[in-house]
Amino acid sequence: MDEARLPKIKVMPPGPESQKWHSRAAKHMKGYSGQVKQFPVVFASGSGNSISDVDGNTYIDFSAGIYCNSTGHCHPKVVEKTTEHVKTLMNCHDFTTPVKALFLEKLASVLPGDLSGIQLFGGGSEAVEAALRAVRVIKEGKYEMFSFWADWHGKTMNSMSLSSLGNTAFGPRATGCHLSPTPNCFRCPLKLKYPECGLACMEALEGTIEMEGTGQQAGLIMEPIQGYSGSVVYKDEIIPRISEICKRQDMIFVVDEILAGMGRTGKMFCVEHYDIVPDVIVLGKGVAGGFPISAFAVKEEYSWALEVASASTTYGGNPMACAAGLATLEVIEEENLLDNVNAVSKKMMEKLVEIKDSHKIVGDVRGKGFLLGIDLVKDKNTNEPFIEAGKKVYVEAFKRGLAWIPAGNILRLAPPLTMTEDLAIKGLEIIDEAIGIAEKDLGYK
Numbered sequence: 001m002d003e004a005r006l007p008k009i010k011v012m013p014p015g016p017e018s019q020k021w022h023s024r025a026a027k028h029m030k031g032y033s034g035q036v037k038q039f040p041v042v043f044a045s046g047s048g049n050s051i052s053d054v055d056g057n058t059y060i061d062f063s064a065g066i067y068c069n070s071t072g073h074c075h076p077k078v079v080e081k082t083t084e085h086v087k088t089l090m091n092c093h094d095f096t097t098p099v100k101a102l103f104l105e106k107l108a109s110v111l112p113g114d115l116s117g118i119q120l121f122g123g124g125s126e127a128v129e130a131a132l133r134a135v136r137v138i139k140e141g142k143y144e145m146f147s148f149w150a151d152w153h154g155k156t157m158n159s160m161s162l163s164s165l166g167n168t169a170f171g172p173r174a175t176g177c178h179l180s181p182t183p184n185c186f187r188c189p190l191k192l193k194y195p196e197c198g199l200a201c202m203e204a205l206e207g208t209i210e211m212e213g214t215g216q217q218a219g220l221i222m223e224p225i226q227g228y229s230g231s232v233v234y235k236d237e238i239i240p241r242i243s244e245i246c247k248r249q250d251m252i253f254v255v256d257e258i259l260a261g262m263g264r265t266g267k268m269f270c271v272e273h274y275d276i277v278p279d280v281i282v283l284g285k286g287v288a289g290g291f292p293i294s295a296f297a298v299k300e301e302y303s304w305a306l307e308v309a310s311a312s313t314t315y316g317g318n319p320m321a322c323a324a325g326l327a328t329l330e331v332i333e334e335e336n337l338l339d340n341v342n343a344v345s346k347k348m349m350e351k352l353v354e355i356k357d358s359h360k361i362v363g364d365v366r367g368k369g370f371l372l373g374i375d376l377v378k379d380k381n382t383n384e385p386f387i388e389a390g391k392k393v394y395v396e397a398f399k400r401g402l403a404w405i406p407a408g409n410i411l412r413l414a415p416p417l418t419m420t421e422d423l424a425i426k427g428l429e430i431i432d433e434a435i436g437i438a439e440k441d442l443g444y445k
Contacts, residue, residue, distance in 0.1 A: 003423050006050055007401020007430075008058040015055030018042040035063075035406050038391060039398045046073025049419050051403050060427045062404035064416045067227065067259050067371075070286030071331045072418040078289040081327040085319040092319070094312040103322040106329050107287075107295065110268050113277030117303030120295050120317030124258040124284040125154030127294035130309065131282050132158050132221070134298060135252045137305040138279075139218040144176040146209060146220040146251075149189060151179070152228035153221060153256055162221055164229065176216065180208035182226070183238045186364050186375065187383060194235060202241050209249055219252035219279075220245075224270035227259040230410030231373025233366050239274045246279075252302075254280040258294065259371070262286035263332050263417050266342040266369035273368065286417075289331070291324035293317070337417040341369045344421045348372065348413075351428045359435050360444045361389050372413040374431070385409035389438050396434035402427050 014022070022040040026032075032040075044054045049072055052058040064070065071078055085099065100120075108116050119134075121127045136143055147153065147162040154160060161173035181189040183201040190200055209217055224239060226232035246253040255278040260270040264286060267273055271281070279302065284294030293316070298306065315321070332338065345368075352365035352374065363377030376386040376393065390409040397404065404427075405412035411431070415424060439445045 011055040014041045017054040048072040059401050059403040062413045062415050067285045067414045069290040070417050071289040072416040078327045081323040085323045089319050097319045100322045103326040114300045115297040117298040122315040125156040125159045127296045128154045128159040131296040133309040134305050135219040137308045142216045142218040144217045146178050149182040150229035178212045180205045221254040223256050225260045230407050231367045252279045256282045258284040264371050288324035289328040293321035345369045374411045376409045392438040393434045396437050400430045402430045
């Protein structure tokens, strides 16, 4: 695809073919995500940094399959290596295959520190659940787990119990799951200001552990950057402080890098920005260029626990997934994609700051690497979320050829690691235009 010609809108989306196919699927498929409900376009193909719908429209991709297509759509090497195993062996349960051994070796080589005990799964929630089982084995029967408000760890029982549920019809959390106020300095849940606050959120965390817990604390799981809740980036001292608290409380520190990992923040794993090696790390999404695979890894000293915790899965580590994962890791290295993320994201952030300064409803722009967010507000003095504006900006930009991710008043930008500077700036110009339209329509100009 010639990027100079992107985006290419032939028919106002969602076009008639999208409407036809979505209507057919919606008769049976229930519970679509917010992004589909707001803009039910039907995709047909993807190539590199672009994605095309069934009406012939081609969009700049600022979603990457919601953080999954790290090497761009249908990278030739990923396609080739995956196809080899589609033709030869798709699944053999948890038996070893040569490509699995190669993938495990490659993954171990890029993991931080001595995180070398690995289990493979199919989806992120499954990996989180397995990691939590391992934590409870390591802590010999202790079962209490802690996380933060607005974190998101999955859609299974324990992973969801350690997530912010919003209006989800869910019922009680699983036993022993507790959440502490998020260290979000833009919207401090304690109504304090940084740095005068003295990081009171960390005192709140210790208080939650000691007062809500019953002495059976096993571990803490956190996203190093909150994704679902709007690309919330913490102050540099936060994650090291949390690591210290876990050590002091004799808890296992689990970092959920499913969304933030695999190069998305400009380092292979987000915790590397803080020189931290957690006890357990969970990964997924971008690890196989869009093919389903997830994993978690523990420090070598805890590898014994993986022999005790239930390990095997029906699809985890199948030959196709391992081939896609191996190829993806090789592409990230061979094409110097971390350097690309750091260089292009710097230009993107400069443009985002310009957008913030020129619009009344942009309260904050933030992120690391290609994990970015735009926070829309009704008033920059109060930072009151402007959800109506978020919906409008999302739709207006999509109409103009930008495929991206909404989250209420927060708009998320997650291009493939292959995104070029010219195309990234073009995408941001579309967003700039869409914000201007929203301001005008909502009476802010």
